[in-house]
Amino acid sequence: MVKVFRCAARHGYAVEVSPFIPNRVACTASQYYGIAGCGTLLVLDQTETGVTLVRSWEWSDGLFDVAWSESNEHLMVAGGGDGSLQLWDTANHSAPLRVAKEHTQEVYSVDWSQTRGENLIVSGSWDQSSKVWDPALSRSLTTLRGHEGVVYSTIWSPHIPGCFASASGDGTLRIWDVKSAACRLAVPAHKAEVLSCDWCKYDQNIVATGSVDCSVCVWDLRNVRQPVNQLQGHTYAIRRVKFSPFSKTLLASCSYDFTVRFWDYSRTQPLLDTVEHHSEFVCGLDFNLHVPNQVVDCSWDETVKIYTPACLSAGTHGAAS
Template identity: 75%
Template sequence: MKSFRSPGRHGYAVDVSPFLPSTVACASSQYYGIAGCGTLLVLEQSEENISVVRSFDWNDGLFDVTWSENNEHVLVTGGGDGSLQIWDTANPQGLLQVLKGHTQEVYAVDWSQTRGENLVVSGSWDHTAKVWDPEQCQVVVSLQGHEGVIYSTVWSPHMPACFASASGDGTLRVWDVKAGGCRLAIPAHKAEILSCDWCKYDQNVLVTGAVDCSLRVWDLRNVRHPLAEMISHSYAIRRVKFFPFYQTVLASCSYDFTVRFWDYSKNQPLLETLEHHSEFVCGLDFNLHVPNQVVDCSWDETVKIYTPSCLTSL
């Protein structure tokens, strides 16, 4: 396991570059995101360690980060001041543009992955999701429907102009950007939902993670009951991610300081529990270029890169 520490910066999100297998971005904040500034860390991993390549400060906390799918140097972050920031790691100044539109904290950003699209979606504490054209630096559509904070917005890897959102109102929603509205609203938990993600192999399957400590897998063709429910965490689940190399495997990280790996197709779905942090684990990602490699970050000021034993035995 490789570890990197950034004193005074509490990790909120990590994203592995879709172009460069050794490059990781981390969105972090001072004072646990309650006050102070934020820092975007661009990290490089070698065989032995992790080092900083670039570091850019923002005047408010940074809560999420996503790499461009079209330019290996460009990233977008979401900030506590309600703005999105577009960064260029090849530019010494870093900051390219500031996108203003939300009235409260931006807690989620994601860059579209479907062919022919170049869109960013953001979710905010102002209960809205906004879709942006990052080249024109303008809002394409602003979407309302949630009755609580939006904690997670994730593009479908299969369906163009389609994304999912998870909210403090306990619902998982699927949106159609072209139609400008919500296609489906699922009362997925009787608690705040902090994260959602799409299965990489089935366009109808998503997972949610909530404050009730449960993960639920949903099939959009029949949402009366979840496909699976997994309970093992002892505190709120902060982020969920489907494994890109195996259809029914996923990971979750939690305020209980753990990262857990699951196979929801099994009677005993919990594959492995790792407790290598001393604070809330908030950020989690898989490396698409290095099979089985996981990156996470925590409020304990560290980013960790590792390969869980359970994934190598699949």
């Protein structure tokens, strides 16, 4: 069963399931495909029969990414087309708690750190920089430069404190150490723009990248001369890649080809399933941390969808295999 929420005249850019509330999802969407107009942040709850709107807020520019706090179930950070990060509180109905505007161009990526004893936000921008923030967003703690193109994706390592990965229009995947404010590794991952990256939840050395070249590459950071696997099947740019929280070698990708695909990169035939239930670019994608094999995605076709793909409901991918 697919549960659908329709957000009229809003084109979905990102979804993230709450780390605290199993049925709660945040979604950022934009008017006019994010090219002009305003943005909307939606908080949705999954019910027995469908998806209901808990709360929504309007922002004066497009919203491109959202991340839940890992320490407070009410807080989210979103990234906007005006170069701002906004801190939102589900209990505060009117406006963001704080707005930080240091980036000089669109903020395309935000992520909240998950490692114990650390509470940081990272942002990636079209101004080619990444910034690290304290959770109050008072001001950035450090700015990291090195990419020679737009930064599309910034993701904290779930394993190593003070370490994040970034993906860029310059074709590289970079690994950063916040304490020394240095790039530890630059991987020429694709010969085209890299729009997304994600860390394996079970192995600190495994990172996936998704590119305009239609491929997902899985990298072992100990040896980056060539990818562990290159996953082929999408026919247009890959907008987002996500590793499963329940299975070591399982990942999902969504694309401008209107599909979401599921892969097991340890297999010789890695493509497990192709889900074709959108009529526009699929931009947002997340696994539910609380409900094994449940997936949430959002598209420019104005819908958010919650479902369990057939390849996972069969139970072949249970606990960390």
